[in-house]
Amino acid sequence: xxxxxxxxxxxxxxxxxxxxxxxxxxxxxxxxxxxxxxxxxxxxxxxxxxxxxxxxxxxxxxxxxxxxxxxxxxxxxxxxxxxxxxxxxxxxxxxxxxxxxxxxxxxxxxxxxxxxxxxxxxxxxxxxxxxxxxxxxxxxxxxxxxxxxxxxxxxxxxxx
Amino acid sequence: xxxxxxxxxxxxxxxxxxxxxxxxxxxxxxxxxxxxxxxxxxxxxxxxxxxxxxxxxxxxxxxxxxxxxxxxxxxxxxxxxxxxxxxxxxxxxxxxxxxxxxxxxxxxxxxxxxxxxxxxxxxxxxxxxxxxxxxxxxxxxxxxxxxxxxxxxxxxxxxx
DNA sequence: CCCTATTAAGTTGTGCGCAATTGAATGGTG
DNA sequence: CACCATTCAATTGCGCACAACTTAATAGGG
Numbered sequence: 520x521x522x523x524x525x526x527x528x529x530x531x532x533x534x535x536x537x538x539x540x541x542x543x544x545x546x547x548x549x550x551x552x553x554x555x556x557x558x559x560x561x562x563x564x565x566x567x568x569x570x571x572x573x574x575x576x577x578x579x580x581x582x583x584x585x586x587x588x589x590x591x592x593x594x595x596x597x598x599x600x601x602x603x604x605x606x607x608x609x610x611x612x613x614x615x616x617x618x619x620x621x622x623x624x625x626x627x628x629x630x631x632x633x634x635x636x637x638x639x640x641x642x643x644x645x646x647x648x649x650x651x652x653x654x655x656x657x658x659x660x661x662x663x664x665x666x667x668x669x670x671x672x673x674x675x676x677x678x679x
Numbered sequence: 680x681x682x683x684x685x686x687x688x689x690x691x692x693x694x695x696x697x698x699x700x701x702x703x704x705x706x707x708x709x710x711x712x713x714x715x716x717x718x719x720x721x722x723x724x725x726x727x728x729x730x731x732x733x734x735x736x737x738x739x740x741x742x743x744x745x746x747x748x749x750x751x752x753x754x755x756x757x758x759x760x761x762x763x764x765x766x767x768x769x770x771x772x773x774x775x776x777x778x779x780x781x782x783x784x785x786x787x788x789x790x791x792x793x794x795x796x797x798x799x800x801x802x803x804x805x806x807x808x809x810x811x812x813x814x815x816x817x818x819x820x821x822x823x824x825x826x827x828x829x830x831x832x833x834x835x836x837x838x839x
Numbered sequence: 840c841c842c843t844a845t846t847a848a849g850t851t852g853t854g855c856g857c858a859a860t861t862g863a864a865t866g867g868t869g
Numbered sequence: 870c871a872c873c874a875t876t877c878a879a880t881t882g883c884g885c886a887c888a889a890c891t892t893a894a895t896a897g898g899g
Contacts (some may be wrong), residue, residue, distance in 0.1 A: 539818055540710065540729065540803075545750055546821040547707040548886075549828040550700065555887090556835045566855060569700065583877065590705055593878050595856055602854085619864045619877040643700075646835065648827025649820070657820045658699055660813065661706040667808025668709040675716045675806065708856075715857090726885060743847065753848050755886055762884085779847040779894045 553646050557639050561632060567603060568636070570596070574609065575633045579624040581614065608632065713806050717799050721792060727763060728796070730756075734769065735793045739784040741774065768792065 554565040563571065566589075573588045574580065580588075582596055589596075600623060603609045608629035614620040647654060714725040723731065726749075733748045734740065740748075742756055749756075760783060763769045768789035774780040807814060 539814060540714070540725075541749070542818045542821040542825070543707060543710055544729065546825045546828075547703060548750060549825040550703055551886085552832055553828045553835065554700070556832060564854065565700075569704065581877085582879095589701070590708060591855090592857070594858080594880080597879050599855075613878095617865075617877085621878065642835065646828055646831035647824050648831070649824060653820065654699060657817070657824065658702045660809070660817045660820070661702040664807050664809060664817065665702070665706045665709040668706075668713050668806055671806035671808070672712055672716060675713065675802065711856085724884065741847085742849095751885090752887075754850080754888080757849050759885075777847085777895075781848065 553643060554639075557642055561636060561639075562606065566591075566595075566599060568639075570599065570603065571608070571629070571632065571636070574623065574625050574629070579622060581620045581622050583620065585623060603629075713803060714799075717802055721796060721799075722766065726751075726755075726759060728799075730759065730763065731768065731789070731792065731796070734783065734785050734789070739782060741780045741782050743780065745783060763789075 551565055554568065558565065558568050561568075569589055570585060573585055577584070577588075582593060582600065585600075586592055586596055600609060600611060604611055607626055610624050610626055611621050612624075614622050644651070644654070649657070711725055714728065718725065718728050721728070729749055730745060733745055737744075737748075742753060742760065745760075746752055746756055760769060760771060764771055767786055770784050770786055771781050772784075774782050804811070804814065809817070
């Protein structure tokens with residue numbers, strides 16, 4: 520029980536904080552590492568895979584909608600979509616009715632990849648080592664935290 | 680109840696997978712957004728803050744040890760530590776007994792920042808909107824997943 | 840003792856994430 | 870119609886993550 524006079528009880532929170540942010544950071548990168556291996560055959564990165572998932576589900580979307588699904592802006596999506604287009608997986612064209620918007624659609628190759636990616640989720644779930652119920656719990660907690668954090672940001676920014 | 684004949688039961692897993700990786704990705708970035716706001720006054724990025732936490736706890740470490748604590752390699756740490764040094768927060772010097780190793784230590788300014796950072800964890804915990812017990816649960820789940828994922832990677836890589 | 844393998848940092852190249860800005864198109868208001 | 874604010878995509882710049890490689894120093898085996 521050493522006493523650190525210049526560090527009051529905030530010190531405990533610093534340690535707790537360290538644990539939480541370490542854990543989240545580590546988990547995020549661990550997922551990334553597994554996805555990297557699983558997606559290697561497909562030639563996709565993890566963010567590219569997320570975009571493909573959105574397109575497989577919705578078929579055809581403007582860049583804006585993809586960004587809303589994934590919380591990504593054009594600064595991230597524009598070059599990513601260019602690479603997907605260069606890989607022959609998606610097609611981009613200006614929307615005729617609104618020339619500001621760019622519609623992203625799957626090519627035949629992009630659609631066909633959906634079947635090849637079919638094994639990815641199962642292998643990922645196995646790799647987590649957790650039963651589906653606990654993963655569901657994890658997901659609920661993560662979503663709660665995300666919503667709370669997003670709501671908190673404006674207030675924090677206002678405080679300075 | 681639409682039936683998609685060309686997509687067998689893997690399709691459900693694709694959706695579940697989408698939810699889990701979306702949630703984790705979103706949570707990770709939501710945390711990053713809050714940290715970015717909280718650390719703005721300190722002039723630190725989130726990864727830089729993590730390094731400072733390690734140094735505040737351990738006082739003085741070679742780059743290798745910092746990397747072990749944070750799961751980061753020299754490719755990430757070398758430029759990051761250069762920026763911390765340029766900011767006057769850390770000092771780097773070659774170890775006399777092993778000239779391959781670089782010892783990273785805090786400057787007076789770097790140590791002093793610890794007090795200024797004292798408010799960060801409390802504000803973050805509040806921002807999450809979750810009671811401490813649920814955050815602890817979240818952390819345990821994340822750590823379990825991380826360990827399982829790390830153990831799974833070699834096997835996955837072997838399969839190809 | 841020499842030669843080789845290993846280890847630690849650093850460097851390079853690619854891709855992601857985000858803030859800030861630009862440019863073109865659109866919509867609304869006087 | 871003219872003007873202005875808004876919207877969408879793209880671009881720029883910076884920092885992080887990671888793989889692959891380089892360089893320098895150390896440790897170990899013949």
